Amino acid sequence: xxxxxxxxxxxxxxxxxxxxxxxxxxxxxxxxxxxxxxxxxxxxxxxxxxxxxxxxxxxxxxxxxxxxxxxxxxxxxxxxxxxxxxxxxxxxxxxxxxxxxxxxxxxxx
Amino acid sequence: xxxxxxxxxxxxxxxxxxxxxxxxxxxxxxxxxxxxxxxxxxxxxxxxxxxxxxxxxxxxxxxxxxxxxxxxxxxxxxxxxxxxxxxxxxxxxxxxxxxxxxxxxxxxxxxxxx
Numbered sequence: 310x311x312x313x314x315x316x317x318x319x320x321x322x323x324x325x326x327x328x329x330x331x332x333x334x335x336x337x338x339x340x341x342x343x344x345x346x347x348x349x350x351x352x353x354x355x356x357x358x359x360x361x362x363x364x365x366x367x368x369x370x371x372x373x374x375x376x377x378x379x380x381x382x383x384x385x386x387x388x389x390x391x392x393x394x395x396x397x398x399x400x401x402x403x404x405x406x407x408x409x410x411x412x413x414x415x416x417x418x
Numbered sequence: 419x420x421x422x423x424x425x426x427x428x429x430x431x432x433x434x435x436x437x438x439x440x441x442x443x444x445x446x447x448x449x450x451x452x453x454x455x456x457x458x459x460x461x462x463x464x465x466x467x468x469x470x471x472x473x474x475x476x477x478x479x480x481x482x483x484x485x486x487x488x489x490x491x492x493x494x495x496x497x498x499x500x501x502x503x504x505x506x507x508x509x510x511x512x513x514x515x516x517x518x519x520x521x522x523x524x525x526x527x528x529x530x531x532x
Contacts, residue, residue, distance in 0.1 A: 343520070352422075352508050352523030353461070396461065404468060404514070405476060406451065406521070410460035 311336040311401050315409035322416050330382040330412045332397030342380050344373050345396040387416045420445045422524035424509050430530045439494045439527050441509030448514040450492040454505040499531045
């Protein structure tokens, strides 16, 4: 069965304190691994798509990496505006999309 | 402006009263999908559609119906809502070019079934 697990569930960082969020997945035939950001009461906002092991993508203070079993979202020198829930998702066969339960990030000034 | 719209944004209803939540996208996307989001359970896919007249079940389809008669619209129908369908619902759309394309999400519909 396809599944995805995100850790930690919640993370509290001081402004400027770098860290990583983890997304472990089990899927037959990965077609794409996604990272989204979700603010309270809003729809998820796209951050990255990764397609194959070894791939990396960056955007401002965020960097996403992918291996055959997991993906990491690295946050470098976070700011309070980076506070949000970060969601990982993948598409396997048949175009179904499976989401993790997310990591709620709080960045303290 | 490229967007996915949903209506209504908030809805309170009673058990058994049929309702429809509309979803429309203006990006000419082939793929559209419905999700529900519940605390502790994350986003779960209800139904998805890869093109007009092509729909398929996601992980939690029970109690829901969908239709895709036009490319831009993908309504979610609850024939006989029950309290366990109280949730936050999101519609999403993306291109479908053989790979895994980015989904764009609507603003959400918060549903309360009494």
